Amino acid sequence: MPSYNAPTKDLHFVLHDVLQVSASDVPGYSDLEPDFTSAVIEEAAKLAQDVLAPLNTVGDQQGCRLENGVVYTPEGFKAAFEQIKEGGWNGLDIPEEFGGQNLPYLMGSAVGEIFVSANMALNMYQGLTHGAISAILAHGSDAQKATYLPKMVALDWTGTMNLTEPHCGTDLGMMRTKAEPSGDGSYKITGQKIFISAGDHDMAENVIHLVLAKAPGGGEGTKGISLFIVPKFMVNDDGSLGARNAVSVGKIEEKMGIHGNSTCVMNYDGATGYLIGDLHKGMRAMFTMMNEARIGVGLQGYAQAAVAYENALAYAVDRLQGRDVTGVKNPDGPADPLIVHPDVRRMLMDQKSFVEGARAFTMWGASLIDRAHRLDDKDADGLISLMTPVIKGFLTDKGFEMCVQAQQVYGGHGYIEEWGMSQFARDARIAMIYEGANGVQALDLVGRKLAQDGGKHVMAFFAMVKDFVKENEGDARLEGFLAPLKAASKDLQAAGMYFMEHGMKSPNDALSGSSDFMHLFGHVCLGLMWARMAKAAYAALDEGASDRDFYEAKIATGRYYMARQLPATAMHLSRIQSGADTVMALGAEQF
């Protein structure tokens, strides 16, 4: 069975050495003293390591089952979920009035990584609930908040998001699910929704479905869509549960991975639903959930890579096979450990440099969300809005790739389910697809986010890179970081320029390069993170930090990323600049 040890030290480094959170002007950040964040993270680590991680394989092997309309989760899930509830983990970053602890979103993300690495499928029951809470917080009436939030924060009730239907996923304008006014202010919801994560289960008293449906009078396409609260059990005025609502599980899907999460077909047969937010403005309300969910999915991508890497490293240190070509390293053993071999090192360094870079990137993104929300900072809001598709798309594409590579370190054993490496790859695979397939993220980035507010936010990003380079140009130790970062950023700007010049008159030229642009952007972001981390590590060393090994390894890992990963930006630029000609050359019938 795979092991899991939470990266408490590395999270500490990101929060305090890099982001310097407790010195931030964001309200609430001054509480984030090292002792406090460590206590929270250590506590989460304990639960993750002792309770959640050991159930990960169990969840994969047993999956969920539907019996007589009731969904049963794998053995042990319910007891573990109880511990998540008791720890109050779901309310970490929720206002106190609804039972939360009002900590920054950043702390929720740090804990989130740990829970996701330990058991992604189990964590999703909580994750979806958190997203639903955010939507109700942002769009619900006071009465709705009072009715649903305390129970959902406490995880007595969990939440879901219902968007997809059999014939429409990305293209929600084709939605068929209907909402008919009942006359008493509520609606009757009728239709079928598919791919509903955590759609039903046996771990909570009630499930609160947030459902997109078309109410009369809204017009064609997405304009007619509204968002509804549809509880599994009706909620009485005193908060107690009433009759079963007309919503049921059609089936549980057989999937490639995340077997421990119940992915349901949900049937709504005139189920009672309550409008949330404005009528016919459901897409806007749903996007509140989706944006948070997208960052959460990006986090899943690198969190799976993190645990896969931990195990690949352990295997590479433990497994004896072959001899170091430069000289025997383990003369008393029958062979040297795998880690002596350069190509195994390459794989481990790919994983390590990605995971640590992605961790910093995600936590920085989370701190932007706090800045946007807690300071009402429009610039931070614009920047994280720009970054969201990059976090989601790049970190899940690469996260999956790194899980596959971690599996490769195991050789044949990586293919055998018993070792658990296959599960990391299979589980991580979904993150490239759900919450908007990565192609849709790329489209969002190039088609919408790039030009948002007149391109202000991407300009701000470029300025940030430029300023960092300028500020540190005198530091010879950072030369190996600054030069590649500058070159990569130049590639990104050239790509942006190409889109500006071609996008308006020939949108296909821009869209043909959208996925490459997302990856190019991702590399520049991780390059920037690594330059920052290197700077922070040198500062710690200068200050006489005791754990020199940690900081020196950090710098060496960053150098690897700059030397081995950033050269990808030129390739992406070259593809982008080749435009749509070769991409769109064939008629559909010529394929």
Place this chain on the structure above:
Amino acid sequence: MPSYNAPTKDLHFVLHDVLQVSASDVPGYSDLEPDFTSAVIEEAAKLAQDVLAPLNTVGDQQGCRLENGVVYTPEGFKAAFEQIKEGGWNGLDIPEEFGGQNLPYLMGSAVGEIFVSANMALNMYQGLTHGAISAILAHGSDAQKATYLPKMVALDWTGTMNLTEPHCGTDLGMMRTKAEPSGDGSYKITGQKIFISAGDHDMAENVIHLVLAKAPGGGEGTKGISLFIVPKFMVNDDGSLGARNAVSVGKIEEKMGIHGNSTCVMNYDGATGYLIGDLHKGMRAMFTMMNEARIGVGLQGYAQAAVAYENALAYAVDRLQGRDVTGVKNPDGPADPLIVHPDVRRMLMDQKSFVEGARAFTMWGASLIDRAHRLDDKDADGLISLMTPVIKGFLTDKGFEMCVQAQQVYGGHGYIEEWGMSQFARDARIAMIYEGANGVQALDLVGRKLAQDGGKHVMAFFAMVKDFVKENEGDARLEGFLAPLKAASKDLQAAGMYFMEHGMKSPNDALSGSSDFMHLFGHVCLGLMWARMAKAAYAALDEGASDRDFYEAKIATGRYYMARQLPATAMHLSRIQSGADTVMALGAEQF
């Protein structure tokens, strides 16, 4: 359920337009007239489409089971295997004296692609047998050939390869399985072998295991290893089957994919074995099987991508979602088909240009094997020996990547097992691992093959590229092929030069770039194939070929590969030239 339609037309193009097989001087090639090859391929296609492909999902879902020491294959496998037997497919390229048809290896490869695309797990029972036949043909005594080959060619008996043990895979020198002389010329084999594909099953009367084991007196490491024939049932002098040998199945492994193939732990408890080839020269004999097997595994990589692509394309044409940004394409429908979207096109073109390039590359490689064997051409032998790790490593890495991308075209449906796209990815994943993990292929390429015969073969490859470019430089229509091919080949030469300059004094500098070199090499090979295919397609168009769409699509697909894939070579070169510094910087304890 996924569909499968064999690429009969494209195979025809590769064999006749590109390789011009019937005009070749290789003995037996003059028989390969278009009518004849088409008849063979059409017949294989029929069996694959009607019988093998429909069982692919069944095999995945049911897997194999071990009951009271007997392995049962999935429902329908046995009947399908009977049809493969009856068709004489296993003997296609085996000498007539052993019941084969003595066709070129190339024809076996063309048929092989079709069978592997249709049902990889089922095909492996035949594929392993074919490999075992090759080893016995090359190293067996006349008596051994007479005893085993006719039965194995007919698939009455199947074969296996037994190398790996729990503690050693790549590093076979640590092998513990022992062979003790019995005194009657035979040996007693004792030990445990793992990951034995097609290790046991219910589709043949006997299983002939080829087993590596250490016989006394051979010395340490791989030097002491010999190869033995260990039949499941003893074979009497008259060819009839005798008592059960002391070999048994310990268990069937639970794997990520290829569930329809029984991957067994095999226990040898003093089983009777017969030396094949020279004592203590078992590694050499095993490599006969392995080299063929490696090309076969490269073929699996692209063959899985081929069928995955076929299905992704069908889905992209069928599924209506969103509108073409440049103008509605399907005004009568609720949305346009996925294929109008540039990022979906990008994915399809990635797959199509890889699959068709890989097909040409593999068939060219197969023709080199025929040239080497049938003309005893040492240059051809050296060249295919150089190419073998590229075919195995590059085509399986990319083949898996393309299966994952094909899955991505399906969005959420790609993650649901019912649609079959997950299986292609899960099945293809093993090809990166077995027959030498791809890192081992890269090591073989850089550490051994590159310098073989004084670097003669890689020089021959460079000359081939150069000659092609020179020959065609006047043809303006090929400009879009020649310039990128030249640039990519220059990158490959620069990488080779880097290894020559650094490899001797610092082997880690070379080995740190081995995997990148393998990919760089693969891209140049596919670039060369595309340039050749474009030339052949233009020639066909010039000659007034009726199916202009096919040839024009071929050229357009090639242009895509040159514009969108070849830019990867500069990235690989840049990584290679960064050497071992960042790869090997960390102490093992610093990770």
